[in-house]
Each structure stands twice: as C-alpha cells, then as structure tokens.
Amino acid sequence: MKSPVKVLFDEHDIILSAIAIAKDAGRLIENNEAAYEILIRELIGFFREYADQYHHYKEEQILFPEMSKKNELLEEGVIQEMFEHHTDFRSMIKSIEIFLNSKDYVQAQLELNNYSEALLDHIAVENDEVFQIAETLFDTDELEKIFFRFEDCDRELGDANKTKLVNQLKEMQASIC
Numbered sequence: 001m002k003s004p005v006k007v008l009f010d011e012h013d014i015i016l017s018a019i020a021i022a023k024d025a026g027r028l029i030e031n032n033e034a035a036y037e038i039l040i041r042e043l044i045g046f047f048r049e050y051a052d053q054y055h056h057y058k059e060e061q062i063l064f065p066e067m068s069k070k071n072e073l074l075e076e077g078v079i080q081e082m083f084e085h086h087t088d089f090r091s092m093i094k095s096i097e098i099f100l101n102s103k104d105y106v107q108a109q110l111e112l113n114n115y116s117e118a119l120l121d122h123i124a125v126e127n128d129e130v131f132q133i134a135e136t137l138f139d140t141d142e143l144e145k146i147f148f149r150f151e152d153c154d155r156e157l158g159d160a161n162k163t164k165l166v167n168q169l170k171e172m173q174a175s176i177c
C-alpha cells in the first residue's frame with residue numbers, strides 16, 4: 001500500500017541525521033571557525049528547504065487539514081500544537097542565522113542545540129502520536145489519495161532537488177569526521 005505516513009516517517013529519519021550533524025558541529029568552533037560557518041549555513045539551508053519546504057509543507061497543507069476535517073478536537077489540540085512548533089522552528093532558524101552573521105558562533109551553536117532538541121521532541125510526538133492517529137482516521141483509499149498529493153507536492157518543489165539535499169547531508173557528515 002502507498003502510505004503517506006511512511007513518507008513522513010522516512011523524511012523524519014533524514015531530518016534526524018541532520019540533527020545529529022547539528023549537535024556535533026559545535027566542536028568545529030574551537031579549531032576551524034571558517035569551516036563551522038560554512039557547515040552551519042549549509043545546515044540552515046537544509047532545514048529551511050528539506051525540513052520546512054518539503055516536509056512541514058506536506059504536513060501543514062495536506063495531512064493536518066485532512067485530520068482536522070475528521071476530528072475537530074484534534075484540530076484544536078495536537079494539530080494546533082504542531083503548527084505552532086513549525087512557526088517556532090522558523091524563527092529559531094532565523095536567529096541562528098543572525099548569530100552566524102554577527103560571527104557569534106557560540107550563541108549560534110546554543111540556539112542550534114535548542115532547535116535540535118525542540119525538533120527531536122516534535123518528531124517524537126508526530127511519530128508516536130500524530131501519525132498513529134492518522135493511520136486510524138483514514139481508510140486505505142483516503143491514505144492513497146494523501147500519498148498521491150504528497151507526490152505532487154514533491155514533484156512541484158522538485159524531486160531532483162530533494163535528492164540533492166539528502167546527498168549534501170552526506171557531504172556535511174563527512175566534513176565533521
């Protein structure tokens with residue numbers, strides 16, 4: 001079966017590997033500030049494009065509204081909470097960038113650590129709660145329709161660009177080893 005929930009789980013796994021890089025990045029500050037700045041700018045790009053544009057967009061534009069249509073209590077509860085987290089993530093990424101622009105690498109890393117922890121918690125709630133609810137709310141046909149809308153979404157944003165972002169992550173991983 002074409003499962004939209006699996007698509008989101010798989011994207012979470014990719015995002016988790018970016019979080020692991022973000023947590024390790026701090027050690028570059030002591031021995032190579034230039035490399036640190038390059039890496040964090042690449043990570044910011046990844047979180048904005050892959051995590052926000054490709055992933056959060058599918059949740060916000062497709063999955064969450066469909067779940068809300070099925071259950072109003074969800075809309076005012078955990079779904080609203082998930083939307084608020086996404087908004088917080090955007091402003092946290094912005095402040096990491098501001099610290100980076102002013103060469104305040106220690107503060108940039110502190111904010112990046114806060115972002116990483118918040119995103120880890122968010123992913124855990126979605127994996128353990130929100131996606132489990134989604135699988136019980138929709139029948140097979142409905143899930144398949146959501147899956148195809150996800151595919152359309154990625155196609156519009158660019159499938160090749162999505163693959164490129166994942167490959168860039170492997171290069172980033174290598175740069176801190």
Ligand SMILES: [Fe+2]
Pocket residue numbers: 056059082086122126
């Ligand atoms: Fe989310």
Ligand SMILES: [Fe+2]
Pocket residue numbers: 008012055056059123126
């Ligand atoms: Fe998510």
